[in-house]
Amino acid sequence: MTNQKYDIAVVGGGPGGYVAAIRAAQLGNKVALIEREHYGGICLNWGCIPTKSLLQSAERYTQIKNASSFGINVTNVSIDIKAIVARSRAISQKLGDGVRHLLKKNRVATFDGHATLLPEKRLSVTRADKGEMILHADNIIIATGARARNVSGLEIDRDYIWSYKEALVPDEIPQNLLVVGSGAIGMEFASFFLKLGAKVTVVEMLPKILPNEDDEISAYMEKSLVKQGMIIFTDSNLGKVKRLHNGVEVHIERGNEKSTHIFDRIISAVGVVPNTEELGLERCGVQLDENGFIKTDSQGLTSSPGIYAIGDVAGAPCLAHKASHEGIVAAEVISGKTNHTKPTRDSIPGCTYCHPQVASIGLTEQKAKELGLETKIGRFPYSANGKAMAMEESEGLIKTIFDARSGELLGAHMVGAEVTEMIQGFGIAKSLETTEAELMNTVFAHPTLSEMMHEAVLDAYERALHLHR
Structure with a gap:
């Protein structure tokens, strides 16, 4: 000693x-x-x-x-x-x-x-x-x-029920995978295995996936992932979980509806x-x-x-x-x-690296309403951006939220290619207490994905140049 x-x-x-x-x-x-x-x-x-x-x-x-x-x-x-x-x-x-x-x-x-x-x-x-x-x-x-977090009835056994550690080192790709929890960790693993050919089901007890995100962004993501083939149960709970010889039998409860499913593996992503x-x-x-x-x-x-x-x-x-x-x-x-x-x-950006990516900072539209704030909201779609089209990445949306009285940037919410790289632009703007005036007068390079950030700001004040409402 x-x-x-x-x-x-x-x-x-x-x-x-x-x-x-x-x-x-x-x-x-x-x-x-x-x-x-x-x-x-x-x-x-x-x-x-x-x-x-x-x-x-x-x-x-x-x-x-x-x-x-x-x-x-x-x-x-x-x-x-x-x-x-x-x-x-x-x-x-x-x-x-x-x-x-x-x-x-x-x-x-x-x-x-x-x-x-x-x-x-x-x-x-x-x-x-x-x-x-x-x-x-x-x-x-x-x-x-x-x-x-280890949940009663869904204890990590490292064979059939995985935490993030086991999910990072799979020997093979599960044919039929259940992901419990739709936060950033759950959705990233769900997206990874889906892209590699697994049939992926996600169960979330709350009314929407990515619960911390703006409602509009969460809804957009759910629609996109379902289109890719993901099965999503929101407002749902796990009932009995039974280990089988070569898989897991799971009862999923959604309101009065109950269904039984068999999965090769389960990833538990229910928090920390x-x-x-x-x-x-x-x-x-x-x-x-x-x-x-x-x-x-x-x-x-x-x-x-x-x-x-x-x-x-x-x-x-x-x-x-x-x-x-x-x-x-x-x-x-x-x-x-x-x-x-x-x-x-409100000054800490959040990023989820599924496909499409999600990134956000500041207040959601719902939170701003709860606080009684009068807002101006702008949106700009990836489908109207030339760089996104050239990349074959025309799926996505940029959303900005401003205080209607002061012009303060309250929040920004993004879904689409490379938004996790672009969110820092709005982070810097919030850190500098930038208003809509400075953002409107900032020159954004062309052709870039970041031009959509500028257009989303302009749209909040009915000045979007490449979008007709």
Whole structure:
């Protein structure tokens, strides 16, 4: 057992933790980071990055199959799922090694093991060999993330009922797949397996898929996915789930209607729970909210002085970019830059990488109405954009929401090709508190997909140039 002293200790090496550690080191602090499993966290190893690799493979496969529409003839196209998975894992491995390298270059001391908080700003680190060491830190940042929720009756068995981990490394493509939950994780896996030829059914207990999105966008996506062949049950629940010799029998309940289905595999994507167990939070006075997430103030400080929490463990939205930003805020606040605050929920973009893609920021139309705001709403379809037509991507919609009195951009909601790359334009606009006047007077390049963003702004004020209402 050894004793070492640090200015800041970060517990967890995911996109919140490692970014916080690097920023804290840049500001001159002596920093330690403790990670028990994967540098880069779930996002890099079992989430954001590997899923995008899989989805890129599915997208390439679809493009090649449809190459004739571009005047290119391709025959005998086939899938090698093992190679697709191997590519995905190799990318994650490379990026994980990159995180370790960045921490080393920034002189962050790293410790592999499980950290437990002790009184008097101490941390016990238990290593894989069961050895223990004690670290002292003036400030502690908890960034332990979250994990897949396990639902009673739908317990993950890794054979027939998968979490996102098993779904990332399939040995073969299920012929008949059920996805439970239609948030971003569920819909991305549903889209991936659908593109590779699986028959995919999605069950969602809420009235719409992608429940956090604007109603109009959710409805657009459901129509598109059903057209692609996906079967979607909204306002539905799972009844009895019975494991068979080579599959799973599932009862789906929708109102008074009940039906029985047999699936090869099930992916459970019903949310996450925070990793707060065995951290010693209670002995240090760190309080949790009613959902089990760590309570923090606007700068990430918990109920215990000197202890901060960032990312998924500190509550929704559980997004990597939100965690990274909160990590920077915590590091800068600890270092004396007290004018920084965490991003508000309305300023954090959300992206779903299914086909077509979905991206959004700010208030939905429904939320604006609930707040009693008078709005101006603009829309522009992909079908009226030349670049989209040239790409054979004419399915999509850009929607903007403005405050009718002030011209403030309240929200933007997008569905279509590359919207996950374009959403940052509206993010910057919101960050700069841009009004419709600045956006209207901004010159957008031609021919681009981003021109539709400009047209959607113009349409909100009945000035669209390439759309006649």
